Amino acid sequence: MPAIVLVGAQWGDEGKGKATDLLGSSVDYVVKFNGGNNAGHTVVIEKDGKREKYALHLLPSGILSPNCVPVIGNGVVIDLSVLFEELDGLEARGVDTSKLLVSANAHVIPSYNRTIDKVTERFLGKRRIGTTGRGIGPTYADKMNRVGIRIQDLYDEGILRQKVEAALELKNQLLAKIYNTRGAEVDEVVEELLSYAARLAPMVADTSLVLSQALDRGETVLFEAGQATLLDVDHGTYPYVTSSNAVSAGACTGSGVPPTRIDSVIAILKAYTTRVGEGPFPTELHDDKGEFLRKTGAEYGTTTGRPRRCGWMDTVVGRYATRINGVTDFVITKLDVLTGLDKVPVCVAYDVGGVRHDEMPVNQTDFHHATPIYEELDGWWEDITDCRTFEDLPANAQAYVLRVEELIGARVSAIGVGPGRDEIIERFPLKPAVAG
DSSP states (O other): OOEEEEEESSSSOSOHHHHHHHHHTTOSEEEEOSBOTTSOEEEEEEETTEEEEEEESSSOGGGGSTTOEEEEOTTBEEOHHHHHHHHHHHHHTTOOOTTOEEETTOEEOOHHHHHHHHHHHHHHGGGOOOOOSSSHHHHHHHHHTTOOOBGGGGGOHHHHHHHHHHHHHHHHHIIIIISOOOOOOHHHHHHHHHTTHHHHGGGEEOHHHHHHHHHHTTOOEEEEOSSOGGGOTTTSSTTSSOSSOOSTTHHHHTTTOOGGGEEEEEEEEESSEEEOSSSOOTTBOOSHHHHHHHHHTTOBOTTTOOBOEEEOEEHHHHHHHHHHHTOSEEEEEOGGGGTTOSEEEEEEEEEETTEEESSOOSSHHHHHTOEEEEEEEEOOOSOOTTOOSGGGSOHHHHHHHHHHHHHHTSOEEEEEOSSSTTOEEESSOOSOOOOO
């Protein structure tokens, strides 16, 4: 049985949660391998004849599948208060969370890093990155600076205290002398972190070993990225990126599973494009069409509630995602949002100072100045939410999917036609075949 990586192909919010949930009934493990509670998935499922919406931030979407083991990998940074708040919320709604596993090597977000994240953004002013202020970036910085706190440190108070003292020796100077903010107390930080240890203990595991053994047994593992390709710290629109590797290669470093075990890469591509936060966005719309996409698509952040910036489909970005991730299958989501438009523009290339670019410009200056070159496709007016085969779609909707598929260079295997769990067309099989 395969190891499957699921990534976002744009700037996030593409609908990875829905795709994960679609695959969830067919896989044995779902692994979150990067990021923290700075991103979210909204999953809508049918329960007792009613639609239930679940907003997940730190937890893998597979936690909603009763036969699936959800795993938080070593590449994730964890705010323990958020973790338990999210678990409590799901349990109150009748979701079984007892199977959750957490890597002993995952890093913890201490309270002082949330403070540093917020005051740094205020200090930067117009040069701000647009972070969520949840301490994600400072915690990854600590990891690289080798002053981070890992889950396993909660079970050795001496080591935990040493690490907190070492971190605060510099950070309190920064808070007091640069940001004019009160520093953190070592005892308070240690006491807060230790307060989570007992409840967390049954979840802590060597998740790299667990996943390797699962694959050896022929079980299926789905690796779920937080954020998306253009927010990747190496391959995204730097510096307006997240602090981790959100591309398919990050699944290996963020879980401890080697690349030779990955069988396929599924990328999620929204039928238009959205972005939250600062940074370049060539196809962004500042008119009534942009507002139409925002309102019709309910484009507000799952985690932050911030209105998302909206624009047309950008297939230059799609081709880049195909190449960087080694995409084998695309899932296009929210095709229904485009219903009711006479014409649907698709960006096929960029104009930068009179020069056509069919691929992503190599430097950020050119990308900042990129003007989209559009190809206009005919729209459709028919309601597509009840379509369950590709042939059910209106001819113009089919033509839109086929043209996008041609431009991005990998097959479109599934198409989302509504927010519900069942409102999706599987054009080609995404679910792994049963061994035997």
